[in-house]
Amino acid sequence: MKSVVIVFPASNCDRDVAVALQKVTGGQPVMVWHGDAQLPECDLIVLPGGFSYGDYLRTGAMAAHSPIMREVKTHAERGVPVLGICNGFQVLTESGLLPGALMTNANLKFVCRSVSLRVENTDTLYTHKYPVGASVVIPVAHHGGNYFADEDALDRLEGEGQVVFRYEDNPNGSARDIAGIINSNGRVMGLMPHPERVIEPELGGTDGIPLFQGIMERLA
Amino acid sequence: MTAALYNNEISPSTVSEHGLSDDEYALIVERLGRIPNLTELGIFSVMWSEHCSYKSSRRWLKHLPTDGPQVICGPGENAGIVDIGDGQAIVFKMESHNHPSFIEPYQGAATGVGGIMRDVFTMGARPIANMNALRFGEPEHEKTRHLLSGVVAGIGGYGNCMGVPTVGGEVNFHPRYNGNILVNAMTVGLVETDKIFYSAAKGAGNPVVYVGSKTGRDGIHGATMASAEFDDDSDEKRPTVQVGDPFTEKLLLEACLELMQEDAIIAIQDMGAAGLTSSSVEMASKGGVGFRLDLDRVPCREEAMTPYEMMLSESQERMLMVLQPGKEELAEKIFRKWELDFAVVGETIPGSNLTLVHRGSEVADLPIDFLTDDAPNYNRPWTSNEPVKDDIAFDSAKCPDPGKCLIQLVGSPDLASRRWIWEQYDYSVMADTVSGPGGDAAVVRIHGTSKAIAITTDVTPRYCEADPFEGGKQAVAEAWRNLTAVGATPLAITDCLNFGNPERPEIMGQFVEAIKGMAEACAALNFPVVSGNVSLYNETNGQAILPTPAVGGVGLLKNYTKRASIGFKTEGDVVLLLGSTTGHLGASLFAREVLGREDGPPPPVDLAAERRTGDLVREMIEEGLLSSVHDVSDGGVLVAITEMALAGEIGADLSSPDGDPYRYLFGEDQGRYVCAVSPQNLDRMVSMAQSASVQTAQLGHVTGTAIALDGAVLAPIGDLRNQHESWLPDYMGTAE
Numbered sequence: 001m002k003s004v005v006i007v008f009p010a011s012n013c014d015r016d017v018a019v020a021l022q023k024v025t026g027g028q029p030v031m032v033w034h035g036d037a038q039l040p041e042c043d044l045i046v047l048p049g050g051f052s053y054g055d056y057l058r059t060g061a062m063a064a065h066s067p068i069m070r071e072v073k074t075h076a077e078r079g080v081p082v083l084g085i086c087n088g089f090q091v092l093t094e095s096g097l098l099p100g101a102l103m104t105n106a107n108l109k110f111v112c113r114s115v116s117l118r119v120e121n122t123d124t125l126y127t128h129k130y131p132v133g134a135s136v137v138i139p140v141a142h143h144g145g146n147y148f149a150d151e152d153a154l155d156r157l158e159g160e161g162q163v164v165f166r167y168e169d170n171p172n173g174s175a176r177d178i179a180g181i182i183n184s185n186g187r188v189m190g191l192m193p194h195p196e197r198v199i200e201p202e203l204g205g206t207d208g209i210p211l212f213q214g215i216m217e218r219l220a
Numbered sequence: 221m222t223a224a225l226y227n228n229e230i231s232p233s234t235v236s237e238h239g240l241s242d243d244e245y246a247l248i249v250e251r252l253g254r255i256p257n258l259t260e261l262g263i264f265s266v267m268w269s270e271h272c273s274y275k276s277s278r279r280w281l282k283h284l285p286t287d288g289p290q291v292i293c294g295p296g297e298n299a300g301i302v303d304i305g306d307g308q309a310i311v312f313k314m315e316s317h318n319h320p321s322f323i324e325p326y327q328g329a330a331t332g333v334g335g336i337m338r339d340v341f342t343m344g345a346r347p348i349a350n351m352n353a354l355r356f357g358e359p360e361h362e363k364t365r366h367l368l369s370g371v372v373a374g375i376g377g378y379g380n381c382m383g384v385p386t387v388g389g390e391v392n393f394h395p396r397y398n399g400n401i402l403v404n405a406m407t408v409g410l411v412e413t414d415k416i417f418y419s420a421a422k423g424a425g426n427p428v429v430y431v432g433s434k435t436g437r438d439g440i441h442g443a444t445m446a447s448a449e450f451d452d453d454s455d456e457k458r459p460t461v462q463v464g465d466p467f468t469e470k471l472l473l474e475a476c477l478e479l480m481q482e483d484a485i486i487a488i489q490d491m492g493a494a495g496l497t498s499s500s501v502e503m504a505s506k507g508g509v510g511f512r513l514d515l516d517r518v519p520c521r522e523e524a525m526t527p528y529e530m531m532l533s534e535s536q537e538r539m540l541m542v543l544q545p546g547k548e549e550l551a552e553k554i555f556r557k558w559e560l561d562f563a564v565v566g567e568t569i570p571g572s573n574l575t576l577v578h579r580g581s582e583v584a585d586l587p588i589d590f591l592t593d594d595a596p597n598y599n600r601p602w603t604s605n606e607p608v609k610d611d612i613a614f615d616s617a618k619c620p621d622p623g624k625c626l627i628q629l630v631g632s633p634d635l636a637s638r639r640w641i642w643e644q645y646d647y648s649v650m651a652d653t654v655s656g657p658g659g660d661a662a663v664v665r666i667h668g669t670s671k672a673i674a675i676t677t678d679v680t681p682r683y684c685e686a687d688p689f690e691g692g693k694q695a696v697a698e699a700w701r702n703l704t705a706v707g708a709t710p711l712a713i714t715d716c717l718n719f720g721n722p723e724r725p726e727i728m729g730q731f732v733e734a735i736k737g738m739a740e741a742c743a744a745l746n747f748p749v750v751s752g753n754v755s756l757y758n759e760t761n762g763q764a765i766l767p768t769p770a771v772g773g774v775g776l777l778k779n780y781t782k783r784a785s786i787g788f789k790t791e792g793d794v795v796l797l798l799g800s801t802t803g804h805l806g807a808s809l810f811a812r813e814v815l816g817r818e819d820g821p822p823p824p825v826d827l828a829a830e831r832r833t834g835d836l837v838r839e840m841i842e843e844g845l846l847s848s849v850h851d852v853s854d855g856g857v858l859v860a861i862t863e864m865a866l867a868g869e870i871g872a873d874l875s876s877p878d879g880d881p882y883r884y885l886f887g888e889d890q891g892r893y894v895c896a897v898s899p900q901n902l903d904r905m906v907s908m909a910q911s912a913s914v915q916t917a918q919l920g921h922v923t924g925t926a927i928a929l930d931g932a933v934l935a936p937i938g939d940l941r942n943q944h945e946s947w948l949p950d951y952m953g954t955a956e
Contacts, residue, residue, distance in 0.1 A: 010381060012381075
């Protein structure tokens, strides 16, 4: 499996997710600078966490207009899976690859915490290794994870099984406790929690492993 | 012949506005043989400020031990460096940002964090962890909420964006900080020993290069502001506070580390306090060379900035480098890729002067040694503090029962959970935090290895107030103890010496005695000081802070899987206390919170016993005999046990002691550890302790869902957790 991790200015979980991909899938991801105009041949594109462009203007808003994002969109339209974690999720909503928006947390504060999540859809490329109805513990660390979409859009997401992860104890005010969603063709997923931080017991858990294993099984 | 002292440009009031005394100014005129111009006067004002010159503290700092086989670089550089084997080293330093944080808490704290991270990556290290030591006024004070809220947001705002985990720290509240809060930020970085960069410039004709952000008019006179007392008008000093941009700093970090992979840099120094002035002067001074800067080439954010403003600006996220000739193009390409400013602003020159040129004419020409080594160095008068000798007496019959005291203590401002704070910090980014906030020391793995670094910050200001010498000793000993309690071998410390106005002999006395106490502990524990800073004039309208020599300690774990943490783990374990108990309550939290008094001497630290006990604990952890350990500090044994119970979600049943239960349960005798020990290891451990001449006491067992004494419940864990967790959110919940 060939994966690519996009590095924006002030991405800061790019190394972490590359380490997780390497550890779980065995393959070394290619790091691609946001200013590059071309993506290498790849099976998976990851938009990592961080503070691209310092969160200036709006989280993810400026990164969504980076040169490389044109390529990411083209690839996504061709069906190449795209995974956005935390800031990567914000970039995906800002660039229109996923519906809705991520607003500032309801209490206006950054929150770093291990949270319990329900895996609402275990029939996706990313989550098929989790047991049906699984509850997993994965940390969040964000200032803008408060998911918003209008009621119709939310109903549509729910109806189509596009809500993939839901908070069991909502840390940020997200509509319908949404922590992660997938697009209608099941290829583009964004989530606020950081699965790459829970791939070893010594780091507080291993609930991130099935996600990366699942991707590898489907794409290898 | 006496030269004129003043002219049209420089009057006596200009001099005093620059924080220079008449004597200092006279010295300048005498040595220069002329009246300085305004730009030059500005340069003297920052370089001779307390903050940059250490003029009151320099002679005393020499008392601190700074050597050891582990030390690669001691004080005097941007940060200290200790060896951790395998060609790797740890670069670390703690620095104060007190004055700016009081004036503008968010930006003051944020730029404090930004500044200390720059000090570390300037030396070639990637920052791997941040810590902080914070002191605020009493909770009831009108400014405390606002300051706490702003400082925490500022620390998080900067560190989180940088992607460096903030893994712990400490917070105290006391009315003596009402007018002067303390924000001490610490950064720990990792470097390869063959890729360390220093600040000493070399050679003549080498390019001096400016990188990072543009220079603006912010922070002018920040160093001078930080070297004076506050009064009722200190809000007016807001323009002297710098504005932080963590996004640019993240780019600067990556760009510097990228360039450091090449053989291009001769010397590098961040522009912190006193900006372009102190960075160029220090680089030139350390290298014994002159500097010529062409100020027209300095990237400026604003139009028509004067030489004075450029030299005194404390705009953030800037670095100065001396490059090898011919490497400018290579370096520029890297900085342009990261969208940062890059400008050759001058060159190293023969001689030993700092020469500034602006619009074709020379606007300053100053001897560098006069700005640094020959700057004023005062032997300020100091008076010895006469500490009380006898422990406090009190009527235990009038005390609430121990369970009530415990509930009160765990929910008191100095002991309540700091979760509300540390959840605003990203403590798990970089995916190497194996023990985050809430333990005795944070443990951060060295990426890709089995090694880890333990980090702690400590000082007990109320002890230092009661007896600065014992308080100084205790700060160092407690840092050593906290590192030991996770199983780490303590390596070295950084310090942040926060005191009041050194021109008052009693304050200078606190400073001198605290240093002597620290020095004694450092020597006894092989725990040298490798970096630090001094923050004086923490005083408002004549009211000084508690003396607060904050200590940041680092230790090494060779194998992070063999570490201990505070939580109880197994029902039935024996609760064993290592170390001697006399029941000392002077200057304790129990005395303050329950008895409402702050008098009495602090508990003395027996450094020989400290060493014996700590070495034993470490040996037990390394042998795998011990995995639940907590040092005994604020609140004594019962609070320590409660914290272990809260972390492990199991209670304990304790045997009631002989003698006064309050002294026994809440006394703050030093050099002690509470351990939870598997019954089958107990005999072995007791005999190890006997051989090491360490006292042991079996306090009870790990069991149930409450803290109990002789089977009678003192307090259920649920109630204790409620008290412990709710104080800070409840307090901050009413924030604006």
